[in-house]
Amino acid sequence: MDSIVNLISDIEQAENINLILYICNDHSSKRIDGSDYFNLYNCLKSNEFDSKRETFLVIHTYGGNISATVRFIETLQEYFQRFNVFVPYKAMSSGTLICLASSRLLLGRLAELGPLDPQISSESIQTNVPSIISSADIKSYINMSREWFGVNPDQSIEILNQIVTHIFPTTLSYFYRAEKYILGKIVEYLQINNVDMTIDRAFEIANSLVNGYHTHNHAITRTEALKIGLDIEYPNDKLERTLTELVDLVQGFMRKAMTNESMGFIDSVIGTSSILVCNTH
Known part of the structure; x- marks a missing residue:
């Protein structure tokens, strides 16, 4: 752990x-949960940051x-x-929301962002369905009925009844509220960091991230991020190499801990040049 803290300080x-x-x-x-913003807070309060420097x-x-991601932000x-924010490899799903809240977003060559369609475990809904379903899955059912089976708009009530039969109405309203919440947060973060961006343009980008992809695990590369209108930067080679090697070192530290029973299994690391906080189980 000391070697990681020392390397952070050197960088x-x-x-x-x-x-x-x-x-x-x-x-x-x-996954990002309530423990993360508490761990982040403990790291930040234990460190003296130079106000004249940029923070990465x-x-x-x-x-x-x-909700935990928003509290983290x-x-x-x-x-x-x-x-x-610098992403060497992955900032998927709500990790992408953290990226959108940044003043500058630097994506490495292998960086991946991800769609932000709300998801919920289906264990509490009904058996014989995928373990995770998203708002996009529900919307796609209507489109699929029309495109594959020629269901006409007059039969929309029948389609809705089929959906409600399998998914409790309050679960559907949860998806509706969650999607509205996420769209609002994306627009908020985009406009905070892009003062010239109109609300219509911000909503267009937000809608692309929430409703524009067929799978939740779609990898949005930095080339694609530019195409949908995100303001990203390519880091210089030295910075990308240095920060990526730091991430690799942390991953190696967590892998090593897996073979050391006294350390426990480390799920994540939050750290500064003063302290590392490990989330273990």
Whole structure:
């Protein structure tokens, strides 16, 4: 752990930046949850940041709970008026929302963002359905009925009845509210960091991220991110190599811990040049 903290400090000095890590274990099912913004807070309050430097969050995550993600963002905003995000590999699903809240978004060559359509476990809904369903799945059912089976608009009530038979109405209203919430947050973050962006353009981008993809695990590369209108940057080779090697070191540390019973299984690491906080189970 000391080697990681020391490397963070060395990078800060060499690049003249403040550096924060949020890295999830590739071998874990860890997703962003309520523990993360508490761990982030404990890291931030234990560190003295140079207000004259740019702050970079280096992130690797497959996403998680939207409400917890928003609290994670708000915790960062409590300490920094502006912060940048660097993605070496993945910031999928709600991890993409963190990226959208940044002042500068730097994507490495292998970086992947992801769609933001709301999802819910189907265990509490009904058996014989996929373990996870999203709002996009429900909307696609209507389109599929029309395109595949020629169902006409006059039969929309029948289609709705079929959906309600399998998915409780309040679950449908949850999807509706969740989608509205996510769309609103995307628009909010885009406009905060792009003062010239109109609300119509921000909503167009938000709608692309929420409703524009056929699968939730679609990988949005940096080329595609530019096409949908995201304001991203390509990091210079030195910075990308340095920060990617740091992430690889943290992943190696978490893999090593998997073989050490005294350390426990580390799901994620949040760290600064003063402290590392490991989420274990």
